[in-house]
Amino acid sequence: MAGSTWGTLLTMTTWGESHGKGLGVVIDGCPAGLNLSEEDIQKYLDRRKPGQGRFTTKRQEGDEAEILSGVFQGKTTGTPISLAVYNRDQRSRDYDDIKDIYRPGHADYTFDAKYGFRDYRGGGRSSGRETIGRVAAGAVAAKLLESLGVTVIAYTRSIGPIEADPDRFDLEERFANDLCMPDAQAARKAAAYLEQLMAAGDSAGGVAECVVDGLPAGIGEPVFEKLDARLAHGAMSIGAVKGVEIGDGFLTAGSTGSVNNDGFIRDPDKGIKKASNHAGGILGGISDGSQVVLRAALKPTPSVSCVQKTVSRLGEEVETVIKGRHDPIVVPRAVVVLEAMTAFTVADLLLVSMSSRLDRIRHFFHNQMKENRPI
Amino acid sequence: MAGSTWGTLLTMTTWGESHGKGLGVVIDGCPAGLNLSEEDIQKYLDRRKPGQGRFTTKRQEGDEAEILSGVFQGKTTGTPISLAVYNRDQRSRDYDDIKDIYRPGHADYTFDAKYGFRDYRGGGRSSGRETIGRVAAGAVAAKLLESLGVTVIAYTRSIGPIEADPDRFDLEERFANDLCMPDAQAARKAAAYLEQLMAAGDSAGGVAECVVDGLPAGIGEPVFEKLDARLAHGAMSIGAVKGVEIGDGFLTAGSTGSVNNDGFIRDPDKGIKKASNHAGGILGGISDGSQVVLRAALKPTPSVSCVQKTVSRLGEEVETVIKGRHDPIVVPRAVVVLEAMTAFTVADLLLVSMSSRLDRIRHFFHNQMKENRPI
Amino acid sequence: MAGSTWGTLLTMTTWGESHGKGLGVVIDGCPAGLNLSEEDIQKYLDRRKPGQGRFTTKRQEGDEAEILSGVFQGKTTGTPISLAVYNRDQRSRDYDDIKDIYRPGHADYTFDAKYGFRDYRGGGRSSGRETIGRVAAGAVAAKLLESLGVTVIAYTRSIGPIEADPDRFDLEERFANDLCMPDAQAARKAAAYLEQLMAAGDSAGGVAECVVDGLPAGIGEPVFEKLDARLAHGAMSIGAVKGVEIGDGFLTAGSTGSVNNDGFIRDPDKGIKKASNHAGGILGGISDGSQVVLRAALKPTPSVSCVQKTVSRLGEEVETVIKGRHDPIVVPRAVVVLEAMTAFTVADLLLVSMSSRLDRIRHFFHNQMKENRPI
């Protein structure tokens, strides 16, 4: 596999380059009968769209999703859902400054090493625009999960050294500021930090956090398809992500067993629940009925406007300055990508988990056979 | 897929429970012509074997690997390599203390939620012994990589708050102490720390680090099968791992672009190389020819001997004490598991990368057709 | 997987419904550096287009392929190639005659049983138009194979009881008649046979044959991914196909070992070859260097205009007459679909086979590392 497909029963296959004709995704395995409209997808795409605040590029991309197949009379039919976003901005711009240069922190050199040449226009396939397909697919997965009572929400946890304070945590606030932070005060500090970096032609990194609520216990396949392993794969496959953790993550390395273990207690509704959630909702790779918590570390945008030393395709050492306006931080726009990858992965494993137990399968087929009667 | 298979062209399928008849792995897609003996595998298994020092369980498991297929006249034949380790220790021990209890930090509850019941003997499939198959497969992958000039090495980076000091870093030292730390002084401190925890019936976590040397640029498939994404998946699929990072990882979230970007420079041997390696050898999900650096955070062993509150299968709140002797730290034994998963993943993607370029494929088949002549 | 993706290293994911916005395919894993234009694809699509002769529907579909991604400066980039054909003919036609009826021989009932409802316009996803994506992908695979010296050709072997005579076999002739038969005399007889059936509102079946030349020995993976098994899967996945055979196929069941075995002989060019080819170029699931020969039996078009008894969605027994003009035979248009599926499958397994031998892999990477130098 050349790596553009994700999932086992619910799959997405993405395509498209930054400055090609368009980008899109084919979602296969989506169950029939889900209400789905272009608006459902647009809501998610709009959250990753540039040109929305001080800290995103001004390019007006539009990014309007079109449903090309798989939906009939407003409902998914069970067949592949093809979604496309056509690029408006395909002008033959001047890319002479980057086409023969290996920009530090970008994938220019590695694409050349792998493929012998590359579509250098705006980064081609390695552009952040590649995530359009993922976000569109995530919108469908989120709608599917919603119908099963599962919600997935991501936000900016920190930008550079400024972290959202758990005591001031307010989920509504994340849509109220440019930085998608659930803490107004931290958002203001982070904005000041970014302004300072921008003045110096520099950029910042940060951490995005994603939580899944309402997921029943029992989701995730032991050994290699553990829920946390699949979530980590999905998150790390997002361009700028350099680290992923579940629950207390790297902090657990410094903790002790007596502190880190989550005891079980009785629960009047669910029968059983955990008294704490250091584990981030996953034990042995299987969801435990608690909130699933995932964090991804994103590196600083590599497109900085200060002078950088590098090498050309011909092996000459050169100095380069990345032109144009670039996001000084990718986290606020990456939040919806993390949310999309998480939703899609959870939805897929949720479908896979249906075949875990014979008793449930028997019950399912006993019912199905009756329901298949047309009368 | 129920999740016991890993890889695209080079695959492993593991099986076995802690106290069943045995454990093993079927490796498929290993190229023909690799010299392989049981000793090659045993060397790796011995590194994860318990009973080797103060900080691992005393159970004498032996864990002797047997090659059941796929090797003829000392060489791999290209057909599946079946490796088995039979359990010596299958006595009908008394598991009454855990069979109806959900141990905190273990997968007892989630296995029950998923499957309706579980093999409770020693943790069954969720036992650390599950990694025997992975390590055996990793030994084969490491041998394959070695023949291509690629080496994979893992060690303990930190235990609890004690970290190996880069200035005292000595790779030879990692086999000289019980803790697999490449720093003798840190190993002594960590040992003292662990003794203290053991006295209190408690346990510690830590960080394992893995480096890949000699990997050519161009390995890893863009988008979902990125090298870093696959490595993260593999690492996170190891039982106790709660976080994974590549290169500077979570530190990049606090860095700036001007600092974090690795500039390219000319290299007399390779033509091009990076002046620094914040990226950990991967750009855009594709290896860049530098050392690949991966770290995994492992939580403290959940089996602690202090009293813990939990719930029984019947929903009664109970207090439990985990009996028997357990490792106070899993990191030293997990090191070889991380090495195995990394080696296997890299080897698989290396094979996959052979089909990236038409010019190379043409060259390959032009040669193959001539070579297929028996004379 | 919901089944719209085909292949291991070279994959295609198709989408689209007969009367939706369009149909298409995403091809992933195509090696970089292949010259590819829309004309390359159009040539293949034109061969499956309706409205080309007496025996295909008159609907003017156009079916113009557009390349949306994966090609830059006339060459494939190694990233996903998205191809789309937009439907011109989306008028809100009157489908009242079929939307509540289960047409005999069609998938109406089974889609309803599986998904609860269906896109009934022109058969939706189960329409023959679904093959547009396959044919477009097959065109790319054929071009790839061509560059490696491998050719794939399919034609009509028989229509109803009229078979092409091996003694009159003329491959050029297949493009000279409406029925894609490599025997002008048989084509005339078959045309007369079809005219007769059309007069009665009836339809015919037939056999398509496909041959692969130039394939080196050693392609195909033993056990489940045998070349013949994958070819059979691909062929049987084409709508109307009810049987597949390799080489002498069903005739071998009546043969004897002494007759059916193909002896090996020396060959000045290839070193070794077979004296006969009952096996159809495949032994033990692996290509043997001879011509690969595959046949597929296609059932008569189910859309016949005579009165048929069936049942409605509501379970009422009704009589139905399929309106409109339909192909009395699908074989001539299915020929290019079989060719496409065969080319794609062969190309995929050819790439997979590159990792069979360590000596070749070592040679490959030794070369690659040198070539990766930009200078």
Add this chain to the structure above:
Amino acid sequence: MAGSTWGTLLTMTTWGESHGKGLGVVIDGCPAGLNLSEEDIQKYLDRRKPGQGRFTTKRQEGDEAEILSGVFQGKTTGTPISLAVYNRDQRSRDYDDIKDIYRPGHADYTFDAKYGFRDYRGGGRSSGRETIGRVAAGAVAAKLLESLGVTVIAYTRSIGPIEADPDRFDLEERFANDLCMPDAQAARKAAAYLEQLMAAGDSAGGVAECVVDGLPAGIGEPVFEKLDARLAHGAMSIGAVKGVEIGDGFLTAGSTGSVNNDGFIRDPDKGIKKASNHAGGILGGISDGSQVVLRAALKPTPSVSCVQKTVSRLGEEVETVIKGRHDPIVVPRAVVVLEAMTAFTVADLLLVSMSSRLDRIRHFFHNQMKENRPI
């Protein structure tokens, strides 16, 4: 993938060579809670065992299956089921007659072309003994299907020119004769035919047929994972199979639409059924609720004792005589292999089909969440 794994949710990975230490299979994704014992598997293995009649080799292989994992307290646990059969007969026999010769009709040459060398002892991985793993896995799948009311039965349809007569068809009879034919009279004729061939050192081919009863409508995924396509793939992956057909198969190529279409009628029990079954229970790749009917053509055993011309590894033209006693017909022993592949494929697609409809998934999870309560 090197091709030794089969299935999507329910997978089998087989391993082993004819004269290695043993052969086996790892079954993954089997739902938890299925009663399973070694006897369940042995029953199937005994049916493919040699030495059972006049027409199978006399080698006493025993072929006793051992369950190594995945079963606890007599029930499957949902984790991988590892099954092994150890070879008793590993003596260092004299293989000098075949190790440097390419036997006609065997995979000797193609394995050498692919892998550079081969385990020549008894055919190694290309031996008929490779099917032991498949049959063991099929036994598990059959038990799973049985618990859902689905049965899979295969038998010999014809041997050479002698076909079982539908008018004398008696399923009980298939276990009463050495040839597994459901027609005593045909079995006698076929026996005489085989005796004649054996006297001449020759061998015969034949056709095996497999029927699936009780399968609900809606199983199979459109496009590439159609039920018939997957069945064809599975059947064609069996060593000697050269052709596969569904329902009327190749006969449909000579039929007409008005005859071949199966009309639907009302059914008091199932609501709807077909009046005939030319389609063999599958429409559009999805089961239609009728009996699924599959036939596989098997070529004559290539091991014949008459003199054959061939070429050695060194390219010398030689004459060879296959020594030892070999089955003059593989069909009677292949019948259980076809049954196993069919059962496994059907079981896998049945599990996959559970995620087709949102209404059913919602119902399933609504129930599951309640059932996950331990109290």
